[in-house]
Amino acid sequence: MFNSTLIDIQDLNVRFPNRGKPIDAVRGISFKIFRGETLGVVGESGSGKSVTSMSILGLNHIAGAFVSAGNIIFNSDRLGSVDITKLENQEIRKIRGREIGMIFQEPMTCLNPVLNIQLQLYEALETHLHDENLNLKMRMLELLEKLRIPDPVAKLSQYPHNLSGGMRQRIMIAIALGCQPSLLIADEPTTALDVTIQAQILDLIKEMQSDFGTSVLFVTHDMAVIAEMADRVIVMLDGKIVEQGPVGQIFNNPQHDYTKKLISAVPKIGSMTGKKNPEKFPVEY
Numbered sequence: 001m002f003n004s005t006l007i008d009i010q011d012l013n014v015r016f017p018n019r020g021k022p023i024d025a026v027r028g029i030s031f032k033i034f035r036g037e038t039l040g041v042v043g044e045s046g047s048g049k050s051v052t053s054m055s056i057l058g059l060n061h062i063a064g065a066f067v068s069a070g071n072i073i074f075n076s077d078r079l080g081s082v083d084i085t086k087l088e089n090q091e092i093r094k095i096r097g098r099e100i101g102m103i104f105q106e107p108m109t110c111l112n113p114v115l116n117i118q119l120q121l122y123e124a125l126e127t128h129l130h131d132e133n134l135n136l137k138m139r140m141l142e143l144l145e146k147l148r149i150p151d152p153v154a155k156l157s158q159y160p161h162n163l164s165g166g167m168r169q170r171i172m173i174a175i176a177l178g179c180q181p182s183l184l185i186a187d188e189p190t191t192a193l194d195v196t197i198q199a200q201i202l203d204l205i206k207e208m209q210s211d212f213g214t215s216v217l218f219v220t221h222d223m224a225v226i227a228e229m230a231d232r233v234i235v236m237l238d239g240k241i242v243e244q245g246p247v248g249q250i251f252n253n254p255q256h257d258y259t260k261k262l263i264s265a266v267p268k269i270g271s272m273t274g275k276k277n278p279e280k281f282p283v284e285y
């Protein structure tokens with residue numbers, strides 16, 4: 001179904017130097033993300049999901065980590081086939097935001113509290129789109145409408161603290177998807193939201209994905225969300241991938257004990273049929 005490789009991660013190892021006692025948070029993992037697919041990433045807290053996401057964004061250094069081995073080959077529209085682990089900061093900046101977008105659990109960490117929404121959208125779109133003829137304000141309003149943000153004109157002049165959590169999340173998605181990235185990294189994007197808003201946000205991600213053909217790397221603790229969103233799944237444990245495969249295979253025929261444990265508390269795939277929103281349930285690790 002999906003066969004064109006967008007990103008190919010080979011034997012990736014990410015290390016925290018940790019004052020002479022290095023910790024390898026990611027230990028020799030390999031996986032691909034194909035164009036247009038959603039790859040779900042599950043695994044217990046501390047298993048290396050966010051460190052993996054940050055590696056793809058070339059942002060490990062922020063937490064003090066570095067790629068100690070392996071490659072992240074990205075088929076960039078602008079730069080051709082590049083190894084993200086070998087790029088200079090200046091080159092990564094050309095890709096991050098424009099070709100690889102990101103959304104996180106807490107939108108306030110992405111949004112600037114002292115800028116109104118218009119300025120933040122403007123900054124995101126303007127730095128990434130250099131089409132002189134594009135009417136940026138029109139594009140902003142279009143985006144906000146697409147994300148079903150009520151009263152978009154008024155929203156533009158508001159500040160992040162004026163908005164609800166769900167609205168902030170939508171603005172972050174608008175910023176991330178505004179420049180139509182080929183990859184969206186979503187790290188627990190809906191965990192902090194109530195279940196109805198969560199379902200709406202997931203629908204919006206899917207809709208934008210089908211409009212723009214975006215691939216999504218979707219990190220979550222919630223196996224119901226995985227069943228709903230992912231085409232394929234990778235299961236992480238202690239910095240390694242213990243299992244990966246199509247979502248149906250992971251749910252119906254899990255091989256690794258850890259995967260079996262993860263899904264034992266989960267309704268069967270297809271149980272969403274006839275239901276409008278996914279239902280939340282606890283998963284103990």
Ligand SMILES: Nc1ncnc2c1ncn2[C@@H]1O[C@H](COP(=O)(O)OP(=O)(O)OP(=O)(O)O)[C@@H](O)[C@H]1O
Binds near residue numbers: 047
């Ligand atoms: N700032 C840090 N300093 C030192 N080690 C860190 C740091 N951040 C992460 N680590 C190490 O990296 C490992 C993986 O962390 P990561 O944030 O990727 O986990 P995660 O799978 O995203 O967990 P969660 O589900 O809680 O978000 C941790 O177990 C820890 O050993």
Ligand SMILES: [Mg+2]
Binds near residue numbers: 049050051187
């Ligand atoms: Mg994390």
